[in-house]
Amino acid sequence: MQAVQHLRDRLSQVLDPELGASIVELGMVGDITVDDEGHATVSVALTTSGCPLRAQIERDVREAALSLDEVTSLELVMGVMDAPSKAALMQRARTFAQARAPLTSIPFQTPVLMIASGKGGVGKSSVTANLAVALAREGHRVGVLDADIWGFSLSRLLGIEGEVKAHGGKMRPLERAFDGGRIKLLSMGLLADEDQALLWRGLIVQKAVAQFIEDADWSDIDYFLIDTPPGTGDIAMTLARLLPQMGQILVTTPARAAQRVAARSADFARKSNIRVLGVVENMSGLLCTCGERHSLFGEGGGRELSEQLGVPLLAEIMLSPSIGAGGDSGEPAVLCETSDGPFSALAKRILTDIAPPSGAQGCTARMLDALERSVAPN
Numbered sequence: 242m243q244a245v246q247h248l249r250d251r252l253s254q255v256l257d258p259e260l261g262a263s264i265v266e267l268g269m270v271g272d273i274t275v276d277d278e279g280h281a282t283v284s285v286a287l288t289t290s291g292c293p294l295r296a297q298i299e300r301d302v303r304e305a306a307l308s309l310d311e312v313t314s315l316e317l318v319m320g321v322m323d324a325p326s327k328a329a330l331m332q333r334a335r336t337f338a339q340a341r342a343p344l345t346s347i348p349f350q351t352p353v354l355m356i357a358s359g360k361g362g363v364g365k366s367s368v369t370a371n372l373a374v375a376l377a378r379e380g381h382r383v384g385v386l387d388a389d390i391w392g393f394s395l396s397r398l399l400g401i402e403g404e405v406k407a408h409g410g411k412m413r414p415l416e417r418a419f420d421g422g423r424i425k426l427l428s429m430g431l432l433a434d435e436d437q438a439l440l441w442r443g444l445i446v447q448k449a450v451a452q453f454i455e456d457a458d459w460s461d462i463d464y465f466l467i468d469t470p471p472g473t474g475d476i477a478m479t480l481a482r483l484l485p486q487m488g489q490i491l492v493t494t495p496a497r498a499a500q501r502v503a504a505r506s507a508d509f510a511r512k513s514n515i516r517v518l519g520v521v522e523n524m525s526g527l528l529c530t531c532g533e534r535h536s537l538f539g540e541g542g543g544r545e546l547s548e549q550l551g552v553p554l555l556a557e558i559m560l561s562p563s564i565g566a567g568g569d570s571g572e573p574a575v576l577c578e579t580s581d582g583p584f585s586a587l588a589k590r591i592l593t594d595i596a597p598p599s600g601a602q603g604c605t606a607r608m609l610d611a612l613e614r615s616v617a618p619n
């Protein structure tokens with residue numbers, strides 16, 4: 242009995258990705274059983290069977306359930322709500338939406354991806370910059386926050402320079418257009434000179450990160466990417482409090498040492514209820530002009546980490562001089578990439594599978610919209 246209650250409590254931490262409320266509180270979780278061997282069954286009812294977020298909800302439920310020591314295996318029974326349950330869910334969703342004071346100008350439906358690693362120098366900033374540009378080239382408006390207060394680099398990597406100005410009491414991120422989309426960037430590099438940033442410590446840094454989110458105009462963005470410094474427990478917690486929809490993408494090299502540190506980072510994320518969405522292996526090897534592949538930093542670290550965490554391996558990015566050169570010139574390497582290049586492929590994976598843009602989301606948010614319209618006064 243206690244195990245069932247523990248499992249229900251754990252599942253109440255899983256949020257509906259569109260409504261931002263607990264799937265238990267929304268009434269989506271039905272029967273739960275746990276037998277003496279730890280085999281659990283959980284019934285989850287979705288608003289429609291073709292819910293595009295089904296895979297994400299399934300993944301989050303599975304991850305939450307199996308993180309309990311009392312649960313060894315899980316049978317997940319996915320169903321569809323009947324009309325009265327749907328009406329009750331909508332009522333609860335509206336109450337939650339009204340109660341949740343918006344902490345930021347970033348709508349809950351906007352996917353927020355934090356790029357983390359635990360270890361320094363593995364390519365977080367390079368992945369953030371190139372992924373942001375790849376998403377922009379797909380026609381999206383991408384907010385980028387350089388949360389690396391001491392070691393900011395995104396303004397250089399993205400070729401965005403200038404001085405941030407305030408408008409209506411809010412900082413205005415600087416913008417650059419890329420093909421059909423655009424990037425909006427805030428970074429300490431656009432506010433202070435390097436020596437000044439280096440004097441900042443601990444709490445002030447967390448406060449700066451919070452300000453970059455709360456006191457900035459991030460309206461009109463489809464994606465929000467956050468580049469982080471290595472080993473960022475406190476910053477991750479600050480970010481997760483302000484942006485509960487945030488998920489983490491872990492960057493690692495194929496080396497065992499990097500993989501172990503990244504695993505610790507994932508462990509911390511889980512304890513703070515931050516979802517780990519997938520792993521990117523960077524510096525996966527060097528392709529010689531003769532066509533041979535050399536594994537300079539070992540092999541298989543990304544795949545092992547993704548298997549260990551039960552999350553997808555999203556990309557394996559080879560060592561390439563164009564990545565370093567693109568960073569120096571402010572023209573990210575992805576700009577010279579073909580459509581099947583590593584960063585373009587990573588962006589497509591995010592768009593279709595890992596965090597579809599909110600316009601492509603369907604079930605509950607669209608129903609809620611329709612409901613709001615139907616009850617709105619003329």
Ligand SMILES: Nc1ncnc2c1ncn2[C@@H]1O[C@H](COP(=O)(O)OP(=O)(O)OP(=O)(O)O)[C@@H](O)[C@H]1O
Pocket residue numbers: 358360361362363364365366367368389392394469470471523524525558559560561562564565566568
């Ligand atoms: N796939 C790659 N091929 C070649 N060079 C790379 C690749 N990825 C990153 N680099 C280079 O490695 C260095 C470190 O990369 P980057 O700054 O992106 O790492 P980081 O994890 O953000 O580092 P830090 O922890 O210091 O913030 C940079 O000089 C970058 O140009």
Ligand SMILES: [Mg+2]
Pocket residue numbers: 365366367389392394468469470
């Ligand atoms: Mg960096």
